[in-house]
Amino acid sequence: MIDFVKIYVEGGRGGNGAISFRKEKYVPRGGPDGGDGGKGGDVILVVDPSLSTLLDFRYKRFFKAEDGQHGGGKNKKGKDGEDVIIRVPPGTIVKDAETGKVMADLVEPGERFVVARGGRGGYGNAHFKSPTNQVPRIAEKGEKGEGRWIILELKIIADVGIVGMPNVGKSTLISALSDAKPKIADYPFTTLSPVLGVMEAGEGERIILADIPGIIEGAHKGKGLGIKFLKHVERTKLLLHLVDMSYSFDKIVQNFNVVLEEMRSFSARLVSKPQIVVGNKLDLVQDSDKIKKLKGFFEERGYDFVAISALHKKNVGDLIDLLIKKVKSLPVEVEREKVDYVPQSRPLRIYKSGNIFVVEGDEIERLVSITVFESEEALVRFHKELRKLGIEDKLKELGIKEGDTVKIGDMEFEYREG
Ligand SMILES: Nc1nc2c(ncn2[C@@H]2O[C@H](COP(=O)(O)OP(=O)(O)OP(=O)(O)O)[C@@H](O)[C@H]2O)c(=O)[nH]1
Ligand SMILES: [Mg+2]
The missing domain is CATH 3.30.300.350 (GTP-binding protein OBG, C-terminal domain)
Structure with missing residues (x-):
């Protein structure tokens, strides 16, 4: 998954102002009528919800907007340069590559951000007419457009992040709950990058789920795959912590704690998110006491608990109801990254x-x-x-x-x- 790219953006140059004088019959030289140059185009980022990665930027790294056209005689203004529109997925954080400061965090579909302004068009000589200068032979050149290297970083926006150890059935679950069709197999690290799925939540409402690669002990130190993808569940509203109930009670609790600890080492913000615990592979559990014990254990610690079989779609309806209830009770606002970039003009x-x-x-x-x-x-x-x-x-x-x-x-x- 491509979730980090560095690209160059540059606004178009403004067109030059013109030097021109009116040509009138019997008048050797009329007043100045040199038009202004057009404005250079801007480079604009726009959120496109149909995108979910920054893959496109692997092949294209330079974006320059069109220059403004030069002004002409008869006060003709140059045409403004065309803007360049760059489509990005929801959850794209824009940083200034030089300073690392956050310029914008683009979340809502259609949200726009001008990342490099085009230059102003130069004034034509008509602008410079004054009582003392009736024949100004002066015009400005167009201003250069802004140019900068920027970093685009994707932090997925989803309502529910599915976390858990490898092979517990996270991908099976997202495919049972949503339209997502991830690869599922009986070995750890089947999922190599995050997968998004849309779940219908009634009355035209939808819940977006994110399935990420499994987390193992030592993940925060770079073991396995999990940690670098944890940022993708950092701004989900709810974590769905999936455990494999085919293990013994003690092993299930131990695995649960490993994942919790790894998330804590990654970020305090992540581990303090509302979390529900889902026990999977119910079909493999013979001992119904174990389920009761698990339910008691997790509920005592403040988590809702549901036992399901993702593979056989057992109790999946109960889980859906719980997810809808939980997500609806949580704030709508996505936590945005703090914008700390202030355009600074270099002093004299x-x-x-x-x-x-x-x-x-x-x-x-x-x-x-x-x-x-x-x-x-x-x-x-x-x-x-x-x-x-x-x-x-x-x-x-x-x-x-x-x-x-x-x-x-x-x-x-x-x-x-x-
Ligand atoms: N018996 C049983 N097997 C299941 C259930 N859910 C998933 N599995 C199996 O568990 C194995 C792992 O499933 P995945 O969905 O790939 O697990 P995952 O958590 O996404 O694994 P990683 O992507 O490697 O972290 C597969 O063989 C699934 O068929 C279930 O409810 N019952
Ligand atoms: Mg998987």
């Missing part, structure tokens, strides 16, 4: 590195990226901004001289006394 920083004066910061780098340096007017505007941001003063403080190199973003400039 000016320093000397060797002979080079380096200027860093989102605002100034953005300004560089949208400025058309070939245009004298744009250059004047750029210098004005530098002064306004206090960059000029700071560079002088650091002892900059005519002819020195200033690096801003990935552009290098020769410093001229303005």
Whole structure:
């Protein structure tokens, strides 16, 4: 099962603004009418409930939205770039790959999250008309789209998580209760990855069940398969702990405790979930006292207990009733991962590195990226901004001289006394 992928997402670049002047009869040069560039497309994640793994991302790792088109004359705005829609299964947690911070936890079908914004379109020269400048020969370039590596991590959303030792009949049970058709066999570790099943719960309601690989002693230290799948039952509402009743009473209790301990070692949150105990393989039990004893034992500890045979569908109806009653009594809300990602703009920083004066910061780098340096007017505007941001003063403080190199973003400039 693919439940962890790293992908690259990038919004489209904004289109450039146009420099253009109205052509009118008998007027040599009309007013500026250069249109703005279109906005770059966004990369958007959308929850698609028909998906249950991140398998698709094994083959496609780069997602870039379309660039905006350039503006044109006659105030023609460039067309916005198309968004890229990425479909993800419910329960997909989105993290910034660099910091590991959670950007979003996508749960509800149709829920959307813009994971990389497209750049703003550049202003055309019509924007720069002012009382002192009737013929602005200046336009902006489109802004770059956001680009980042992200991690998608799937934590299945189900109502009931079926846990237990290998070979106790978890997969047999999910196939008896739902539409799921997992592999069933008489050896441990038949199930290698989680399986989801939908159970009809009357009045159009449905309960989603998750069957995960068996858990053995030492699972939290990496033994067997169980532990890495435990995260998939971490946000179910109810745990259905299945035990194999063909063993002796003591062995059944011992096995039960092993699974409980392994879950506790994995997470306190998991083990504190509401839990019911289901004894399976009733058909193999001759001694009806054992069942009474088991029922007493588990109920004393606060668990509901049902004895069934998943294979022969014995008492499965009772179990269904109990599941419906339990799930309905539990909160509807899925526990979401806490979002702790705050988009941070890099502040302005000016320093000397060797002979080079380096200027860093989102605002100034953005300004560089949208400025058309070939245009004298744009250059004047750029210098004005530098002064306004206090960059000029700071560079002088650091002892900059005519002819020195200033690096801003990935552009290098020769410093001229303005
Ligand atoms: N006699 C009897 N056998 C059962 C019952 N339920 C399951 N089995 C058998 O137990 C064996 C294991 O069943 P699975 O459903 O594959 O068990 P599991 O818990 O999913 O096993 P893993 O995926 O390996 O953890 C199979 O041979 C099933 O036919 C039952 O109620 N009675
Ligand atoms: Mg199984």
